[in-house]
Amino acid sequence: MPEVYNWQLGRKMHYPYAERHPRSQFAFVFNINRCIACQTCTMACKSTWTFSKGQEYMWWNNVETKPYGGYPQSWDVRLLGLLDETHRKAARNAQWDASQQRGSAQAPYGTYEGMTIFEAARSGDRRDQVALGYEPTDVEWRSPNFYEDTATGSEAVPDKLSMKPASLPAHDTWFFYLQRLCNHCTYPACLAACPRGAIYKRPEDGIVLIDQGRCRGYRKCVAQCPYKKPMFRATTRVSEKCIACYPRIEGKDPLTEGEPMETRCMAACVGKIRLQGLVQVGDDGTWKEDRYNPLYYLIKTEKVALPLYPQFGTEPNGYYIPPRWVPRAYLRQMFGPGVDEAIEKYSFPSRELMAVLQLFRASQKIVYRYEIIEGEKIFERTINGKPWVLYNDTVVGFSKSGKEVARVTVEEPKYVRPDRHYNSI
């Protein structure tokens, strides 16, 4: 089995195919701190792509409540359990060595010394699999947000919100919402697992797709994708997955006049927690220096956004700003050893980070580059024992062709709708 370099793990790892990288890569950042699980993203995706017969249980985008929930149910706990069992049998530890190269571009989070899902499949008694995994049962796919914190509606009056509290027993502890879609991984386990070679990664943007003509519905992708994002459709007997709204990424939507546009789930986010774009990739798989691409800045320069379960080894291209209030041990398991640095930086954001965070949902068009115009100092104080200064800078976003597509100030602009309009606050 060839060896490939996984920069999220800071080392080479086993993968069934030799390294070949796309010219650019679809990637996204989610700011978990702001998500209130309104599920607008979920419904935007559902109503665009998976509203047909046989797709009833397909939620390419979902938002689940952690630590209780998951879709399919307990997907991550199940896989972490399998990975842990393999480590125990092999008398190895799934730990990170953060002492050596940490902070370098080649190993920003240190080096992962445990086994990935590909290596675990080789080491144990799971030789029938390319990647360690399992196929969820029908019950586990039954519904998203089962057992989770969901909104309450009114039974008696259609289209009205119920102001009565939910009658279910509630959790008396911390929790947070995790937004999920296909990570369009650099080393996709679904692609590696497919016996038909029906799954491919597009060279122009790294989007991972299932060729519906070649797929024979063996469901190996369903079993071996650690994030459980390929889903089997019984009516067509082939698997389907998130297609990253590729017509929008290609700029085919007439609304943007040829400019690449963010996916439906990103563009619909009312909480302004999502930012999506494309990063440039070199022949060796490392991201090309692109200092003023907002994704490059958040992930590579500021390191405030982290990959989900990097230890799985697929090098996912979805990144998360971790929630500040969650116990660190839980977050380190979920996002790796970069958690403490990311939370420290997000809690006391730099002048540039404050500006870049304003680009979230400032435009439907993909922002390829930003500029910051310095503004006046508007606030200065010691907060939690640390000096903090706020400047009302303006951040300007530019599209692929260099056109200005966003202009936002750090001080959030506020518009009050006149009372005569419906839905005025």
Add this chain to the structure above:
Amino acid sequence: MKTFEPSDPHELVGIHLAEGDPDFMAECLVEEYLLLGWSDQQLMSLFARPCFGMTHRIYRDRGHQYVAELIAHVRAKWTTNETDGCHA
């Protein structure tokens, strides 16, 4: 509406987690939305309305007065404005 039945194996199963601080969670959430420029009324709505499970849970646990005081505390900490999250 059906009532909760603890003996039903398909009912919601809560997990007690020893670590964690729901008060800190509440403060972080207020900070996030206050710095987006939300007013006291808007912030209170985020907690008082049952359609937002996370914040409404805090509202139900701690009460209206707790949330009102928390909003005032966070506003005083992060802004100089007495009505919303704006600074200018």
